[in-house]
Amino acid sequence: MTDKAACAVEVSGATKVFNTGKPNEVKALDHIDLSISDGAFVSLIGPSGCGKSTLLRLIAALTHPTEGTVCVNDKSADQARLDRDYGMAFQTSALFKWRTITENIELPLQLMGWSRANRKERAAEMLELIKLPEFGDHYPYELSGGMRQRVAIARALSFRPSLLLMDEPFGALDEMTREHMQMELLDIWHKTEKTVVFVTHSIPEAVFLSQRVIVMSPRPGRIASDIAVELGDRVFETRESPDFFTKVTEVREALRFDHEVDG
Amino acid sequence: MNTKVKRGWTRWLIVLAVFAMVAAACSSSDDSGSTETTAAAAATETTAASSGGDAGDVATQDLIPVKLQLQWFTQAQFAGYFAALDQGYYALAGLDVEILEGGVDIVPATVLDSGAADFAISWVPRGLVPREEGLNITNIAQVFQRSATLQVSFADSGITKAEDLAGKTVGNWGFGNEFELLAGMRSVGLDPDADVTLVQQQFDMLALISGDIDAAQAMTYNEYAQVLETVNPDTGELFQPEDLAVIDWNDVGTAMLQDAIWADADKLDSDEEYKSIAVKFVEASLRGWAFCRDEFDACVDIVLAAGPTLGESHQAWQLNEINNLIWPSPQGVGSMDSDLWNQTVEVAVSEGILAEEPTDGAYRTDIVILAQANLAVRGIDFQGMDWTPKTIELLEGGE
Amino acid sequence: MIRKAIRAAGPALVIGVGGIALWEISFAIIQPDGFVLPAPSEILAAFTENIDEIWVATKNTGYIAITGLIAGVILGVLWALLVSRYRTANETLTPLAIALNAIPIIALAPIFNAWFGLLSPVSNQSIVIILVFFPVFINTTKGLTAVKPAELELMRSYAAPPREVARKVRIPNAMPYFFTALKIASSLAVIGAIVAEYFGGRQDALGPLIVQNAGLTRYADAWAAVLAGSLLGIVLYLLSGIFERASMPWEHAAETAGS
Secondary structure (H helix, E strand, C coil), X not given: CCCCCCEEXXXXXXXXXXXXXXXXXXXXXXXXXXXXXXXXXXXXXXXXXXXXXXXXXXXXXXXXXXXXXXXXXXXXXXXXXXXXXXXXXXXXXXXXXXXXXXXXXXXXXXXXXXXXXXXXXXXXXXXXXXXXHHHCCCCHHHCCHHHHHHHHXXXXXXXXXXXXXXXXXXXXXXXXXXXXXXXHHHXXXXXHCCEEEEEECCHHHHHHHCCEEEEEECCCEEEEEEEECCCCCCCHHHHHCHHHHHHHHHHHXXXXXXXXXXX | CHHHHHHHHHHHHHHHHHHHHHHHXXXXXXXXXXXXXXXXXXXXXXXXXXCCCCCCXXXXXXXXXXXXXXXXXXXXXXXXXXXXXXXXXXXXXXXXXXXXXXXXXXXXXXXXXXXXXXXXXECHXXXXXHHHHCCCEEEEEECCCCCCEEEEXXXXXXXXXXXXXXXXXXXXXXCCCCHHHHHHHHHCCCCCCCCXXXXXXXXXXXXXXXXXXXXXXEECCCHHHHHHCCECCCCCCECCHHHEEEEEHHHXXXXXXXXXXXXXXXXXXXXXXXXXXXXXXHHHHXXXXXXXHHCXXXXXXHHHHCXXXXXXXXXXXHHHHHHHHHCCCCCCCECCCHHHHXXXXXXXXXXXXXXXXXXXXXXXXXXXXXXXXXXXXXXXXXXXXXXXXXXXXXXXHHC | CHHHHHHHHHHHHHHHHHHHHHHHHHHHHHCCCCCCCCCHHHHHHHHXXXXXXXXXXXXXXXXXXXXXXXXXXXXXHHHHHHHHHCHHHHHHHHHHHHHHHHCCHXXXXXXXXXXXXXXXXXXXXXXXXXXXXXXXXHHHHHHHHCCXXXXXXXXXXXXXXXXXXXXXXXXXXXXXXXXXXXXXXXXXXXXHHHHHHCCCEECCCHHHHHHHHXXXXXXXXXXXXXXXXXXXXXXXXXXXXXXXXXXXXXXXXXXXXXX
């Protein structure tokens, strides 16, 4: 293994409070401690209001903790953002409708000042990676939802960041496309060896994709369980295996917070 | 709960606001009624008080309602009609006359033809063009015998004759007021499109005074005086006639006849009552003009009471200049000078204002002859051979 | 492509031609005299008869409308860029824009004539500019600020400076809004130029032509000049549309794709 930072993401005692002092004050996250090692694929799952998206944004330095620290690649999250150490994908593909597919993929490269030739080369590479080489000159409206998400992922990876942050990227897709996209994503992950933090609503998705499922409870957002998933290399049939169902059940049980109160 | 109450409130406020605006818009259009009602009231009051004698006691209910459309805003230009109203001449003739003020967008010929007025005051070309377009109106009394249109410039510009306009910026009002100017320029060989720059002038003299234009269109009785009522920034005194140079189209030979009384031609032929009303109306109107000739100060007061924009000294100047257009009138006021009519028609046709000469019936003399006969019987002087112009002192702003 | 265009224009053509035919026929039957609205054939006849005069007038009015339109658009866009970028600009410039827009033209026209001179084109161009800049300003500001939050977050994740966000996100986002405003402004520019001409200036322009012919009850001639003004407005609108198509290939394609 090459020499990489031991800890890709390190969150210590992070608390996030919105609207401090106002009547609608809410504690989205309460003393979160989370370590994610390099090259891992970790899912964050939980009901609405558990703070999983907020946690992702803390890692992305799109918002800042009220208390505690967030470290990415051995730097502060802000520095990691300025150094462009991560790529991000949202539920809406957020492709610019006025740019062609190629131009969309080139966006971060443009911002980083890459030369035209380098940009073209990298964009072509990425199109191959997501298996859409003929669509370079098309506009986003010409592509289906699944295809657009693939482009969004390509864009997020175009500058080869070590970390990929994804906020329910497949949430708007239908079930079949979703499962297909999950295979694609795993394929890309294997090829590029990135660290992935993946926020999702879907239990099967979390179990299928990750080696580690972080279950979060709401009000205030806390980490309820940290479940390891060992299903080996995923194939389509994995979803039909008994081990898969067991793991899904385990996660589902972990999500039943009212039972915890009963103890 | 709170938001629901608020929303209901705002909806009603909006409805109320719209209502208020509509109401305001409707009521403001009734303002034009003010001049007439006061004049009519004054008429019935002064009938007994002034001129006396044959005022008589004609009951208001017996009067026939008649509407007169003026060509412009209330001012001494129409003094005769206001005097006829004030002195009870119309009432005496059995007519309850309402005088409708004119304005920039009001076309007297259209108002007359549509029946919204029974008679109208209009310049001859501005009556002949609609007539050619199909509005059947006719000139029944040519009140002004001469044209009052001038082209005015500052004396140091050296524009003393039509030829001097070459290469200059020449203001005019358009709307049918510019024909004498255009014909006058052509008569000395100038091409209005190529040799001068024609400028749309507002109905004031600001463009001349500010130097935007070299020569401005002005009426002897109105805009010309407006310059003399303005303070010359160089001297601190009012502008003097010596400061100005004028071109008079009467001298150039392209003058066209102006204020005349027009009536509905079809009605005159088909409606006997309308014809007899026309005679009475013309008679009383001409009598009003005679009054304004003989009782100058009283006439100015009558005009002022009717609510003109400019003040006393300006109206006095104007009445004096108007009298100069009417008197002396050897053939009798209201008669048609056929030479001037022919000149008017010639200019109109050669300028392309009219496609061809007007058909018969563009003017008629029978009505005014009857009116003059009636005046003679009453002993009213309708020739004014002894009339002489006065000297009027203008004050700043025409006060 | 041609067949498609015809099919698209079909209903409009039927209504337009049908309406004019109905107008013409009813006039032939009723034959109103000296009526303010003449039959279409009369208007067309007056148009062709006076074509030289109308052409010169259209050029003069058109010059004012077009130059005023361009200046007003530039002003509106610059104003919008400032307001979307700097909060203090928004607080000062936006109320100013609203106030300027509220002043009635008939109040401004004589003032501009006095300031710039009766014969100077600037006095009329200023009227056009004031009319044009407001819709452009309002719409462009909306376009510059109504950006999808996800897109702004994306740019933040790239640590992109505000300048880049403006160039790469806000301005392209604003383009559809801008072109909507441009189409509105192109008609306003013609109206503004004509109305400004009522208040003095050169007489070989559409405004005086309309108003003076109407004043002499030459209604066919007045309407012929109105027709010229409408055609001018339509041409400007079409040019705006062409400019829009050329600038936003993705929008146009989206319309015809029907996906």
